[in-house]
Amino acid sequence: MLLFLRAIIVVFAALLICLLGTVYSLIRFKNPSNVGVVARWFGRLHPLFGLKVEHRFPAGAENNGPCIYIGNHQNNYDMVTMAYMVMPRTVSVGKKSLALIPFFGLLYWASGNILLDRDNKSKAHSTMGELAKRINRDKLSIWMFPEGTRSRGRGLLPFKTGAFHAAIAAGVPIVPVCCSNLHHKIDLNRWDNGKVICEMLAPIDTSNYSRENVRELMNHCHAVMKQKIDQLDQELAQQHLG
Template identity: 75%
Template sequence: MLKLFRIVIVLICCIIICVLGTLYSFIRFRNPSNVGVVARWFGRLHGLFGLQTEYRFSARAENIGPCIYIGNHQNNYDMVTISYMVRERTVSVGKKSLIWVPFFGILYWVSGNILLDRDNRSKAHGTMTELARRINRDQLSIWMFPEGTRSRGRGLLPFKTGAFHAAIAAGVPIVPVVCSTTHNQVDLNRLDNGKVICEMMAPVDISAYGKDNVRELAAYCHDLMEKRIAELDAEIAADKAR
């Protein structure tokens, strides 16, 4: 019964957010700060899933300037956990097919996000070049999931290099954002589903990297994030044991 109740309430809340978010975003048509506003609306739904979520922001969060945020992409619960970490003037890059998702698709586009045609490799490469241009022209930050797909309990998957090419081309730092492991954590029939920690890590200086060693940058960031996720998981496990 609890599961059914949650599904109905969450569905209603998501539709309301999508409708209100679309209207809000049409008023401020494709304003880059729309994305963070709507993302935080979704982030406030975490309690409906029985989650207690702690958000940790870098001490420099307000003064980083344009950058590329990279987050770990686990499952659909990312929408109510790590999404809350999206900052002002930050837009995301998603696959073009998202436009056809009922309610959410039009919101995703009108709020200012960038749609990527993943089936066309030449267009995808051009999009990374366009990202770099827009970052500097419009003073934007970009949010990306470099794994390219949900990990679904497989750990932090290998990173694709698009986000890192864009950061190098634009000359902006990479800012890792990590969320503790949520795979198999949520049971919709359980009242309390425990704690989740989302953390913005310190910016990674990309000045020593270029096109020739972009994979080294991706591997370095992957290692940083993998270690920090393990530390957050250990912290949560220790809290449970007390």
């Protein structure tokens, strides 16, 4: 019964956000702050899933300036946990097929997100250069999931290089955003599904990296994020025992 009620409420709330967000985004067509506003609307839905979410931002996060945010991509529940972490003037990069999703697709496009043709690898590589130009021209930040797919309980997957090439080309820092483990923690038939912590880390300088050593930057960011995710999981485990 709880599952059924939740499903109805969540679908209604998501549709409402999509409709209102689309109208809002069409009025401010592709304004770079649209995405952050609508993302935070989705980020406030977490109580409907029986979740408590703690969002942690470092001091001065609002002054990061243009950068590339990278997050760990676990599953569809990222929309109600990590979405609240999206900062003003930040847009995401997604595959073109997202625009075809009913209701959500129009919102995703109108709010100003960037759509890539991921099936065309040569075009996607050149797009990273165009992405870097847009970051500097429009003073944008970009949100990316460098794993390229949902991890679904497999831990932090290996990263792809696109986000790091773009950061180096644009001369902007990388800002990791980490969320504690969500896999198999949400049961929609259960009132209380516990707590999740999402934490934004300090910017990682990219000025000492180039195309030749981009994988060093990628591996460094992967190690930093893995360590933080492990710390968050341990912290929650200790809180549960306490």
